[in-house]
Each structure stands twice: as C-alpha cells, then as structure tokens.
Amino acid sequence: MSATTFDAAAAARAWRPPPLIATPWLRYAVYLGALAYALLAVSTIEVNWTRAAEGVERAGRFLGGFFPPDFITKRSDILEGLLESLTMTVVATGLGILLSIPVALGAARNLAPLPVYLFCRGIIAISRTFQEIIIAIVFVAMLGFGPLAGTLTLAFATIGFMAKLIAEDIEDIQASQAEAVRATGSSWFQLLAWGVLPQVRPRLIGLSAYRLDINFRESAVLGLVGAGGIGDTLNTSFDRYEFDTAAAVLIVIIVIVLACEYASGFIRRKVQ
Amino acid sequence: MLLTIEGLTKRYPTGDLALDKVDLQVPAGQVMALIGPSGAGKSTLIRCVNRLVEPSAGRVQLDGVELTALGSAALRRARRRMGMIFQEYALVERLTVMENVLSGRLGYVGFWASWFRRFPRKDVEEAFRLLDRVGLAHMADKRADALSGGQRQRVGIVRALMQDPKLLLVDEPTASLDPKTSRQIMRLIVELCAERGLAAIINIHDVALAQQFARRIVGLRAGRIVFDGPAEELRAEALTDIYGEEDWSQTIRPAEEEDEAAEAAL
Structure with missing residues (x-):
C-alpha cells in the first residue's frame, strides 16, 4: 500500500473538473473561432433604420385591418376550408403512418439486411430533404390545384418523419426480448408483432399524435401554393384585401392547433 | 441420445x-450444468443449438433431426x-x-391467431x-415489468415449458x-x-449451485470442453483447468452435504 506516501489532500487541490474539450489548443481555437465569427457576422449586418421606421407604421396599418375579425361574412368559406384541412390532415396522417411502418422496419439496421436498409434510408432522406412547400408545388403541378395535392404532400412528409423516428426506436429495442420471441419458433411477422411492436408501440402512438398536429399546421400553409385546405381560404381573403376575414381564419387555425397540441400531449403522456 | x-x-x-470443435452428448431427461469463465463460449454454445447464433462448422442433432441442416421454416418447427x-x-x-x-405457443399458431391473441382453449x-x-x-x-426478479424468471420458465419442449436451454438463470x-x-x-422428463443444459457461473443441482457438469474454457463428469468428481484440479489457478478449497461442496443436495436434485 502506498497510503503513507500518497498525499490525498494535495491531489485534491490539484484536481480540476474535466473540460468539455480535452486538448487545450483545440479548446482555445474553438472558443476564439466562435468569437471571431460572431463579431464578423454582426459587423456585416446592414440595418436601414429609416426604412425600418416606415415599416413599423405600415405594419400597424396592416394589422389594424385585422380588427375586428369577421367570422360571419365568409362563414361558409371558412367552414369549408376548415373541414377540407381536417380531412386532408386525417387522411394524410393515416396514409403516411401506414406507409411509414414498412419503411421504418426496412430502415432499422437490426432487422433489415444492408441493401434494404440503404434503400429505406434513401426514401427517408428524400422525404426529409424537401420542404413541404416544394413537394406541394410538384404535386400541384402534377395533379392540379386542390386538396389531393395537399394530402399527398403531407402523406409523403409523414413517411420521412415517422419512418426515421420509428426506425431509431426499433434499433433501440432490447434485443433480448426479441431473441426470446425468436427462440419460441415464431415466424418473422410474429417476431415483429410480439417482440418488436410492444416495445415501440408507445412511441408509435405518441409520434402519430404529434404528426397529426404537425400535419394540420402544415395544411394551413399548403393552401398558399394552391394545395387546398384552410390555407386556400386564407390566401383568397388576403388576395381580396379582406383582412378581417383573414384574421378570423388565423384565429380558427390558432385554436385548432392549440387543441391538437393539447390532445397530442395528453395522448403521449398516457401511453408512456 | 437426445442431443448430439x-x-x-x-x-x-x-x-x-x-467454440472450438465441441463434442457433447446429452441423453433424454438429463440435467447438465455448463460452467466456465465469462467468455468461455457457454452462451454461444446453447445459442448454436437452437441457431439463434449460426454455427460456423459442426453438426447438432436433436432427436435424430439435424438442426444445422434445416431451412428457416423447418428450423422454426x-x-x-x-x-x-x-x-x-x-x-x-x-x-x-x-x-x-x-x-411460448407462437410456433404452433398462425400469425393472425397470435395477433388477436386467439390461442386454443387448451393452450x-x-x-x-x-x-x-x-x-x-x-x-x-399483470404487466411483466410489474413483477419481481424471481417472479419474472418463473414466468420465463413457464414460457419455455409452454413450447412443450424436449430440451431446455438455460442461460445463466440465476445471474440477476x-x-x-x-x-x-x-x-x-x-x-x-x-x-416432464426434460433434458436441460444450464449455463451457470456459480459452481456451488451447479454442483448442488446438476448431476453432470461440463466445464468449458476458451471454447473447448476441459471437464465432463459427475458433480461429485469436480475437484480443485478440474476447477483450475476450467477457471485457472485459485484457492478452490471453499468452493467445493463438503462430502456431508452431498446426500442432502442429491435429494434436492431429485
């Protein structure tokens, strides 16, 4: 034992908590680099203050046009757009989840062989690369204006989102549980149903609820490029300078998004 | 011979x-303990029997069926x-x-029956x-994660028995x-x-437990069998062969306990 010669008190004084980046020169290079970048970035911003001041006044007038919100005059248009959006959302979410499950299985390295894995990861990458608006423009060009283009857009975006997150959850399952199911002589589909699904089900349900919520918000935006839904109603009211109706549409969107968010949060808490 | x-x-x-050219035979109804240090290949051995791990070479026969030659459907059966x-x-x-x-009955029922949990009444x-x-x-x-360790292992045992097996492959049942x-x-x-007249291969770390409950003990070291004999013949030299040099005098069961343990094993 070296207990007689080892000075624990001195060692304790000399001890420092380990830094985030262990190599000293790299640590200071990263800190200085970040500082220099921030200074350079701020110095290149040009602000035209007179233009900004005019803008504030114009924004005030523009927002003033929103009051009071008018739910009555275009009531049937708002209602129609709303129903269209909700239909798009539900159909697209359902379709997207259905299609995302096989992609997720293929994109989980612990279930799929390498070629299948790469193919499914490719689908996910494509779906996640393009922003919904871009996909919507393509679908509108292919299928014409209307909710069909919007629905397909949302379904396509749902595939990438769900498949990626579910695949990651599948890769994180406890292998021993799946192995035990395999050891009973189960078929591959039984392995999925008994060894994998019970482990990913809470995440699957939670993400589905979350995606429903996202899809409704997106459906409001997609209308701006003619892909149907309440976004169309909003766009039309702006085009006609009916800002009071636009305000009503915005309020409706806000209320529904809040309701969706609350509901999906509630569902996610319940299944955890 | 049940398992060859x-x-x-x-x-x-x-x-x-x-595993390095392992030869082993287990007759029907025999409970055998497989001991050896961590990494000796105990888990690999039993997983090569039901091919959860695919063996690189060699043959495994269960009740005359050559498991190592089976296609995936026959392997599941x-x-x-x-x-x-x-x-x-x-x-x-x-x-x-x-x-x-x-x-445990998944191998006996179809996919949709198992999906809807419609198992035969007798199951x-x-x-x-x-x-x-x-x-x-x-x-x-109750949900399985609400159970204690001992209770969970009992459920694990029942699941294995539900398969109506001839052989139990038991991987460190008491380690936790x-x-x-x-x-x-x-x-x-x-x-x-x-x-039920089942044979069993029980991987186990605890030498005393192995001696107490199994009449045959097989020692594995670095993928080779270095001991195979009745529990009472497991002496200090054999343990040194399996695990390496150590003071084994306290590990080996004193003779007077043997009768009692043999009773428990029955």
Whole structure:
C-alpha cells in the first residue's frame, strides 16, 4: 500500500473538473473561432433604420385591418376550408403512418439486411430533404390545384418523419426480448408483432399524435401554393384585401392547433 | 441420445473463436450444468443449438433431426422443441404475464391467431395450470415489468415449458437473482425437468449451485470442453483447468452435504 506516501489532500487541490474539450489548443481555437465569427457576422449586418421606421407604421396599418375579425361574412368559406384541412390532415396522417411502418422496419439496421436498409434510408432522406412547400408545388403541378395535392404532400412528409423516428426506436429495442420471441419458433411477422411492436408501440402512438398536429399546421400553409385546405381560404381573403376575414381564419387555425397540441400531449403522456 | 453435438465451431466475424470443435452428448431427461469463465463460449454454445447464433462448422442433432441442416421454416418447427430461459428473463415487458406465457405457443399458431391473441382453449388452460404450478396464477393479467426478479424468471420458465419442449436451454438463470431466489429457481427448473422428463443444459457461473443441482457438469474454457463428469468428481484440479489457478478449497461442496443436495436434485 502506498497510503503513507500518497498525499490525498494535495491531489485534491490539484484536481480540476474535466473540460468539455480535452486538448487545450483545440479548446482555445474553438472558443476564439466562435468569437471571431460572431463579431464578423454582426459587423456585416446592414440595418436601414429609416426604412425600418416606415415599416413599423405600415405594419400597424396592416394589422389594424385585422380588427375586428369577421367570422360571419365568409362563414361558409371558412367552414369549408376548415373541414377540407381536417380531412386532408386525417387522411394524410393515416396514409403516411401506414406507409411509414414498412419503411421504418426496412430502415432499422437490426432487422433489415444492408441493401434494404440503404434503400429505406434513401426514401427517408428524400422525404426529409424537401420542404413541404416544394413537394406541394410538384404535386400541384402534377395533379392540379386542390386538396389531393395537399394530402399527398403531407402523406409523403409523414413517411420521412415517422419512418426515421420509428426506425431509431426499433434499433433501440432490447434485443433480448426479441431473441426470446425468436427462440419460441415464431415466424418473422410474429417476431415483429410480439417482440418488436410492444416495445415501440408507445412511441408509435405518441409520434402519430404529434404528426397529426404537425400535419394540420402544415395544411394551413399548403393552401398558399394552391394545395387546398384552410390555407386556400386564407390566401383568397388576403388576395381580396379582406383582412378581417383573414384574421378570423388565423384565429380558427390558432385554436385548432392549440387543441391538437393539447390532445397530442395528453395522448403521449398516457401511453408512456 | 437426445442431443448430439459434433465438432461444433463458432468464429464470430470479429475473428474471435468462441467454440472450438465441441463434442457433447446429452441423453433424454438429463440435467447438465455448463460452467466456465465469462467468455468461455457457454452462451454461444446453447445459442448454436437452437441457431439463434449460426454455427460456423459442426453438426447438432436433436432427436435424430439435424438442426444445422434445416431451412428457416423447418428450423422454426424444430425450435418449438427447445425451450429457452434467459439471464435477464427476457420477458416482453409491456405484455402481460399471460401474453408472455402464451408467446411460448407462437410456433404452433398462425400469425393472425397470435395477433388477436386467439390461442386454443387448451393452450390457455395449460398456461394457467403451469402458472399455478409456479405460484403465479393470480398474476396472469399483470404487466411483466410489474413483477419481481424471481417472479419474472418463473414466468420465463413457464414460457419455455409452454413450447412443450424436449430440451431446455438455460442461460445463466440465476445471474440477476439473490442467493435464496437463485436456489428456488434452480430447484424449480430441476423439479420441472424431472416431472416432464426434460433434458436441460444450464449455463451457470456459480459452481456451488451447479454442483448442488446438476448431476453432470461440463466445464468449458476458451471454447473447448476441459471437464465432463459427475458433480461429485469436480475437484480443485478440474476447477483450475476450467477457471485457472485459485484457492478452490471453499468452493467445493463438503462430502456431508452431498446426500442432502442429491435429494434436492431429485
């Protein structure tokens, strides 16, 4: 034992908590680099203050046009757009989840062989690369204006989102549980149903609820490029300078998004 | 001979040789303990028997069927006759006790029947009978993760028995349990094997437990069998062969306890 010669008190004084980046020169290079970048970035911003001041006044007038919100005059248009959006959302979410499950299985390295894995990861990458608006423009060009283009857009975006997150959850399952199911002589589909699904089900349900919520918000935006839904109603009211109706549409969107968010949060808490 | 293993070799893709030409025979109804240091290849050996791990070379025969030559459908049918019990229980934690037990029948029912949990009435009856045998019938609808370690392992045992196996492959059944529960679980496994005429290969770290509950002990070291004999012949020299140099005088069971232990093994 070296207990007689080892000075624990001195060692304790000399001890420092380990830094985030262990190599000293790299640590200071990263800190200085970040500082220099921030200074350079701020110095290149040009602000035209007179233009900004005019803008504030114009924004005030523009927002003033929103009051009071008018739910009555275009009531049937708002209602129609709303129903269209909700239909798009539900159909697209359902379709997207259905299609995302096989992609997720293929994109989980612990279930799929390498070629299948790469193919499914490719689908996910494509779906996640393009922003919904871009996909919507393509679908509108292919299928014409209307909710069909919007629905397909949302379904396509749902595939990438769900498949990626579910695949990651599948890769994180406890292998021993799946192995035990395999050891009973189960078929591959039984392995999925008994060894994998019970482990990913809470995440699957939670993400589905979350995606429903996202899809409704997106459906409001997609209308701006003619892909149907309440976004169309909003766009039309702006085009006609009916800002009071636009305000009503915005309020409706806000209320529904809040309701969706609350509901999906509630569902996610319940299944955890 | 129920199980015949010839020249079984497993080399992992990393290059590690886990099993090196292992020959082993297990007659019907024999409970055999497989001991050896961590990494000796015990887990690999039993997983090569039901081909959860694919052997690199060698042959495994169960009841005259050459397992190593089977296609995937025939392998699934053959797996039904080999119940497996795991170290960390490996229950599907979000399923109920009854669902876990019934999962032992997956090899016997079709996909949709299993999806809707529509198992034959006699399977459910057998499940309740076995759960009652291990004292857990009242827990049937509890979720598996609500159980204690000993209870989970009992459910794991019942799941394996539901397969109507000829052979139990048991991987460190007591590694996560306290000493008392370990003994209870080992006793339960040995009793059930005797009741149903099952053979068992039990991987186990604890030499004293192995000696207490198995009459035959096989020692594995670095993928080779270095000891194979009755429990009472396991002496200090044999343990040194298996594990390396150490003071074994306190590990080996004193002679006067042997009768009592032999009784327990029956």
